[in-house]
Amino acid sequence: MNKVILLAKRPVGKPALNDFKLITEQIPVVSEGEILLKSLYISVDPYLRGRMNDIKSYVPPFELNKPIQSAVIAEVVESKNADFKTGTFVSGNLDWKEYQVSKGKGLTKITDQGSGLSVYLGILGMTGLTAYLGLIQAGKPKAGETLVISGAAGAVGSVVGQIGKLLGCRVVGITGSDQKVTLLESKFKFDHAINYKTVTDLNEAVKKYCPQGVDVYFDNVGGEISDAVLANINKYARLPVCGAISLYNNTAAATGPRLQPLLLTKSATMTGFIVSDFTEHFAETQKKMTSWFKEGKLIYSETIIEGFDNIPQAFLDLFEGTNQGKMIVKI
Amino acid sequence: MNKVILLAKRPVGKPALNDFKLITEQIPVVSEGEILLKSLYISVDPYLRGRMNDIKSYVPPFELNKPIQSAVIAEVVESKNADFKTGTFVSGNLDWKEYQVSKGKGLTKITDQGSGLSVYLGILGMTGLTAYLGLIQAGKPKAGETLVISGAAGAVGSVVGQIGKLLGCRVVGITGSDQKVTLLESKFKFDHAINYKTVTDLNEAVKKYCPQGVDVYFDNVGGEISDAVLANINKYARLPVCGAISLYNNTAAATGPRLQPLLLTKSATMTGFIVSDFTEHFAETQKKMTSWFKEGKLIYSETIIEGFDNIPQAFLDLFEGTNQGKMIVKI
Numbered sequence: 001m002n003k004v005i006l007l008a009k010r011p012v013g014k015p016a017l018n019d020f021k022l023i024t025e026q027i028p029v030v031s032e033g034e035i036l037l038k039s040l041y042i043s044v045d046p047y048l049r050g051r052m053n054d055i056k057s058y059v060p061p062f063e064l065n066k067p068i069q070s071a072v073i074a075e076v077v078e079s080k081n082a083d084f085k086t087g088t089f090v091s092g093n094l095d096w097k098e099y100q101v102s103k104g105k106g107l108t109k110i111t112d113q114g115s116g117l118s119v120y121l122g123i124l125g126m127t128g129l130t131a132y133l134g135l136i137q138a139g140k141p142k143a144g145e146t147l148v149i150s151g152a153a154g155a156v157g158s159v160v161g162q163i164g165k166l167l168g169c170r171v172v173g174i175t176g177s178d179q180k181v182t183l184l185e186s187k188f189k190f191d192h193a194i195n196y197k198t199v200t201d202l203n204e205a206v207k208k209y210c211p212q213g214v215d216v217y218f219d220n221v222g223g224e225i226s227d228a229v230l231a232n233i234n235k236y237a238r239l240p241v242c243g244a245i246s247l248y249n250n251t252a253a254a255t256g257p258r259l260q261p262l263l264l265t266k267s268a269t270m271t272g273f274i275v276s277d278f279t280e281h282f283a284e285t286q287k288k289m290t291s292w293f294k295e296g297k298l299i300y301s302e303t304i305i306e307g308f309d310n311i312p313q314a315f316l317d318l319f320e321g322t323n324q325g326k327m328i329v330k331i
Numbered sequence: 332m333n334k335v336i337l338l339a340k341r342p343v344g345k346p347a348l349n350d351f352k353l354i355t356e357q358i359p360v361v362s363e364g365e366i367l368l369k370s371l372y373i374s375v376d377p378y379l380r381g382r383m384n385d386i387k388s389y390v391p392p393f394e395l396n397k398p399i400q401s402a403v404i405a406e407v408v409e410s411k412n413a414d415f416k417t418g419t420f421v422s423g424n425l426d427w428k429e430y431q432v433s434k435g436k437g438l439t440k441i442t443d444q445g446s447g448l449s450v451y452l453g454i455l456g457m458t459g460l461t462a463y464l465g466l467i468q469a470g471k472p473k474a475g476e477t478l479v480i481s482g483a484a485g486a487v488g489s490v491v492g493q494i495g496k497l498l499g500c501r502v503v504g505i506t507g508s509d510q511k512v513t514l515l516e517s518k519f520k521f522d523h524a525i526n527y528k529t530v531t532d533l534n535e536a537v538k539k540y541c542p543q544g545v546d547v548y549f550d551n552v553g554g555e556i557s558d559a560v561l562a563n564i565n566k567y568a569r570l571p572v573c574g575a576i577s578l579y580n581n582t583a584a585a586t587g588p589r590l591q592p593l594l595l596t597k598s599a600t601m602t603g604f605i606v607s608d609f610t611e612h613f614a615e616t617q618k619k620m621t622s623w624f625k626e627g628k629l630i631y632s633e634t635i636i637e638g639f640d641n642i643p644q645a646f647l648d649l650f651e652g653t654n655q656g657k658m659i660v661k662i
Contacts, residue, residue: 263603272594
């Protein structure tokens with residue numbers, strides 16, 4: 001039998017386990033031109049929360065009582081498609097199923113498994129592309145500038161900070177535990193990290209650790225953390241908005257300080273993006289990230305949860321910040 | 332005797348006449364290398380409100396009991412400087428004085444007076460540069476796109492809309508009276524104009540007149556008008572912030588919907604600017620604007636108030652929207 005996780009109902013506010021439903025079905029039969037995929041690693045990501053709402057967007061919402069989809073690493077265990085031999089490893093946007101058939105469309109073969117497979121969900125996959133392209137295209141960092149990152153110990157944040165250091169920036173991270181502060185400063189070599197939960201005045205803390213002001217703010221969280229950083233931006237600051245995890249579970253539209261006067265005074269630019277905005281740069285970026293990774297210039301952090309049944313809980317844990325780096329479920 | 336207008340106290344909220352003080356002093360004596368300037372036209376602009384606050388900014392605040400400064404057209408009435416003959420007309424950032432001396436630094440000679448002098452405070456001066464460069468550099472409009480402008484009948488807005496039409500955009504303006512709606516649609520050839528004061532639901536009105544959504548929003552006002560426009564933006568929208576006149580007189584920081592989730596969903600970019608960000612493009616832009624203007628492709632609107640003593644009132648009137656186009660005081 002084959003386990004499948006469906007969206008049982010649309011979460012209101014913070015998602016809960018009973019928004020999901022685990023069912024079993026027959027393992028599908030492979031037709032001519034198809035392959036049977038066995039899921040090995042499944043990525044859970046904050047952005048999936050948005051697709052659980054029934055709102056018009058450029059990425060359509062998940063359908064009720066249909067499987068959820070995310071980035072998955074899978075093995076071809078049966079093939080009636082000459083392009084995919086049995087034993088091939090692939091990544092792609094796939095259903096939350098133990099087994100599924102595919103015609104191969106949209107799948108990327110993983111030919112080099114020297115660094116392990118899960119890395120292709122993270123630093124050498126969408127996470128790495130998001131970090132690099134968001135920082136470079138929307139953040140436009142220059143050597144000597146100060147880069148602040150919120151959600152700094154998360155999958156994308158910890159990579160953004162390392163790229164910032166490689167580019168010669170002063171890098172300051174904001175995160176939610178002392179353990180993560182230590183991790184960012186010692187393992188990821190951030191210049192400083194700030195625990196927003198224990199600091200008495202985040203605005204003052206940012207000011208202290210960014211004595212030259214903030215030139216680039218890579219924002220993963222939104223909300224009051226961002227207010228504190230924005231109070232310290234320099235003229236011509238660039239403000240890539242990669243995520244707003246602090247706001248995803250709000251049931252009403254969040255309010256906060258109006259940004260127009262600040263952007264006006266500072267001639268600053270705030271840019272929202274998703275990684276697919278930069279598809280044209282994927283190939284060159286993957287080459288660059290792979291090269292940095294193999295040279296040991298980028299360190300990778302992941303939190304691996306074991307067991308297909310635990311996918312929903314792993315997703316919920318993202319909103320508690322229990323992960324360090326990329327959150328992955330190993331099947 | 333020489334009349335001078337000083338900043339008597341820093342306005343709290345909406346400025347009032349007693350924030351200004353009219354004094355008289357001796358007409359200054361011209362030393363070697365100097366010229367004596369007689370003010371002819373004085374520009375009053377919403378951005379001056381910001382300089383009346385005592386806050387650190389890249390443009391320093393006006394000093395108490397010192398003359399206010401703005402763009403002025405003046406005539407050289409006495410010269411001990413070989414570069415400026417008596418009878419020359421100049422524009423520059425000058426004191427609110429009937430007469431003042433200058434060494435000539437920062438002054439631009441007006442050699443072609445065929446279109447009148449006041450035009451060099453408006454469409455062929457900073458107003459035109461602001462409209463063109465803000466729209467082109469931050470708005471990046473493409474033919475066929477929809478451009479919405481708030482403060483559309485103001486000095487900058489009415490020029491932005493005309494440039495939008497010249498570039499092949501659908502142009503919709505938002506303004507505050509039926510008279511201005513008529514002006515925008517008939518004289519300035521906007522596709523549509525909306526009176527935000529009488530419309531029952533501005534969000535719905537923008538939707539109605541922008542059936543393809545909003546690609547570029549040139550924002551002069553901020554606040555709730557902008558909220559309604561932003562609810563209608565397209566993927567990859569560009570949002571130049573030129574002004575926030577609805578917020579300038581707030582005594583506390585204004586709050587509103589947090590923008591990060593919207594910018595994220597739409598991969599949109601919001602850019603604050605002041606015209607001096609684009610200094611490198613001034614020469615080519617002035618050439619282009621002059622050429623369009625002389626070909627009759629750009630129409631110019633100004634509200635002229637007479638009398639030096641009326642400068643403060645003309646400035647206050649900006650916040651009531653009594654002007655159509657550029658507000659100028661003729662001395």
